[in-house]
Amino acid sequence: MHHITAKLSGLTQKVNKMKILRNTLITLSIATIVFSSCTSQKELTYLSNLDTTSVQQFFPMERPDYRIQYQDILYVDIFTMNQEMNELLNSRVSTSSSYMYRDPSGIYIYGYTVSDSGYISIPMLGDVYVYGHTLGEIKQIVRKRADEYLKNPTINVKLLTFKFTVIGEVNHPGTYTNFNNQLTVLEAIGMGGDITDYGNRKKVLVLRPTREGTHTYRINLQDKNLLQSQGYFLLPNDVVIVEPIKSKPFNLNLPTYAFIISSLFSAISTTLVLIAFLNSPR
Known part of the structure; x- marks a missing residue:
């Protein structure tokens, strides 16, 4: 026992x-x-190679100008000292309808759509050719036409169909509308909810469709040279693709x-x- x-x-x-x-x-x-x-802090930092000892740094970059295409929709308002004339010229942007520009259907109804022949039709001014011109050039064209009928008019022109798409490793992928005349890739990613833990900040692809074809720009969000890249400022219809890190399949499993x-x-x-x-x- x-x-x-x-x-x-x-x-x-x-x-x-x-x-x-x-x-x-x-x-x-x-x-x-x-x-x-594990992902290091450096891999999660944007523009990580900026000189931290300098209070201010400057990176010159010429913002690309977008040239208006067929079926783009413009916002145009013309103001003068004559209130009655303002109401006639800007019937589409009255107080009761101005909020509609925030809605896609409102943009289509109240904006000026560029016809297949390249024109927009403005009350009193008639047809104005805008295809292939920048917003600055269109502003000058409209002012020149308005000077024939009005005294010292104030002209404002904006693009209402500035859409862009952010997909890949972002928290909220999708197509967004920008209501400013310019947009950076960092702002676009911010609107997409920032990059996920599986996103590779060193490998971001920008697709830019043009009349001649599609241009591609590979950018590194951790490199300060991003600020001088052709892909830093986005244009309408650009697509931003954030690639995953190599270890994503491993981490998921x-x-x-x-x-x-x-x-x-x-x-x-x-x-x-x-x-x-x-x-x-x-």
Whole structure:
């Protein structure tokens, strides 16, 4: 009886040692996997190579001008000192309808759509050719036409169909409308909810469709040279694609890997205990 008790005691000690070894190996394996898949702070920082010792730095960059295309929709208002004339010229932008410009259907109804022949039709001024011109050029064209009928008119021209798309590793991918005359890639990513934990800030692709074809720009959001890149300022219809980091598939499957490792070590430890039990002297 004493011999059997001693045998069971020794076997229990072996089992406990095997459990401790198994748990230690599992912990070390999971810790190794987790630390190897961690993202450093530097990889999450934008423009990380900017000189932090300088109070101010300057990066010259000429903003590209967008040239109006067919079916673009413009906002045009013309103001003079004559209130009655203002109401006639700007019937589309009355107080009761101005809020409609925030709605896609309102933009279509109240904006000036560029016809397939390249014209917009403005009350009193008639048809004005705008295709292929920049907003600044159109403003001058409208002012020249308005000077024929009005005294010292004030002209305001905006593009209402400044749409862009952000897809890939961002929190809120989709197509957005910009109501300013300019937009940077950083602002676009911000409107898309910023880059996810799986996004690669070093690999961002900007697609720019033009009349001749599609231009592509590869940019690095961590590099200060981004501020001088042709892809920094976006144009209407640009598409921003944020690529995933290489370890994304591994990170997504991490729970599965941890389960497999845990199950494997459990099977090994159970097998070793059985072998020890069967080989123990009777």
